Amino acid sequence: GAGVSQSPRYKVAKRGQDVALRCDPISGHVSLFWYQQALGQGPEFLTYFQNEAQLDKSGLPSDRFFAERPEGSVSTLKIQRTQQEDSAVYLCASSSRWAGGSLTGNTIYFGEGSWLTVV
Amino acid sequence: DQQVKQNSPSLSVQEGRISILNCDYTNSMFDYFLWYKKYPAEGPTFLISISSIKDKNEDGRFTVFLNKSAKHLSLHIVPSQPGDSAVYFCAASNPHGQNFVFGPGTRLSVLP
Numbered sequence: 001g002a003g004v005s006q007s008p009r010y011k012v013a014k015r016g017q018d019v020a021l022r023c024d025p026i027s028g029h030v031s032l033f034w035y036q037q038a039l040g041q042g043p044e045f046l047t048y049f050q051n052e053a054q055l056d057k058s059g060l061p062s063d064r065f066f067a068e069r070p071e072g073s074v075s076t077l078k079i080q081r082t083q084q085e086d087s088a089v090y091l092c093a094s095s096s097r098w099a100g101g102s103l104t105g106n107t108i109y110f111g112e113g114s115w116l117t118v119v
Numbered sequence: 120d121q122q123v124k125q126n127s128p129s130l131s132v133q134e135g136r137i138s139i140l141n142c143d144y145t146n147s148m149f150d151y152f153l154w155y156k157k158y159p160a161e162g163p164t165f166l167i168s169i170s171s172i173k174d175k176n177e178d179g180r181f182t183v184f185l186n187k188s189a190k191h192l193s194l195h196i197v198p199s200q201p202g203d204s205a206v207y208f209c210a211a212s213n214p215h216g217q218n219f220v221f222g223p224g225t226r227l228s229v230l231p
Contacts (some may be wrong), residue, residue, distance in 0.1 A: 048217050091163070106151075107168065110162070110164070
């Protein structure tokens with residue numbers, strides 16, 4: 001596809017249920033980011049991949065959150081034992097290049113997000 | 120502790136006039152800044168960027184100004200159009216960072 005694709009668009013989960021959110025980045029993009037956006041807030045960084053390597057997972061809020069990108073393209077964000085505070089929009093973004101350790105000059109392109117509601 | 124601040128949650132402007140959206144940051148290491156626009160139920164879309172070696176970048180109706188000494192940047196939209204009504208996010212990165220830090224956003228309403 002031409003843009004970043006995320007699925008499902010909307011997910012309602014019962015508290016305690018596990019969820020998996022999928023991101024299909026722009027073809028050929030080496031960098032992939034996951035962000036969490038709560039209502040009325042800006043996107044908050046969760047984790048970053050360069051190809052299949054997860055280089056930064058400092059933003060993951062707890063060990064219930066796990067992300068993978070095994071073949072360097074599609075990524076999955078998994079949330080185990082969901083809780084109400086996990087309700088948010090989960091945004092995936094990708095970028096074509098990794099400029100030698102700096103993001104200067106880079107642009108990240110977002111998908112439409114996966115809206116998670118935990119009841 | 121917010122490193123990127125957008126102190127105006129909302130802004131209303133008349134169509135045809137100038138919209139000025141402000142962003143302040145606290146981390147002096149930030150050297151690259153972007154503005155994104157977000158419509159309801161959509162992901163953020165990239166608008167314009169600026170690196171710290173410049174103080175102005177222009178793209179059509181959109182101009183971003185950077186004041187490094189004040190740690191302040193602003194997005195000017197001239198002339199404003201009703202289709203510009205959206206939430207605008209400021210984002211920043213530093214030379215050693217591996218992610219962008221976003222502000223909380225400003226909701227712009229352009230009134231016909």
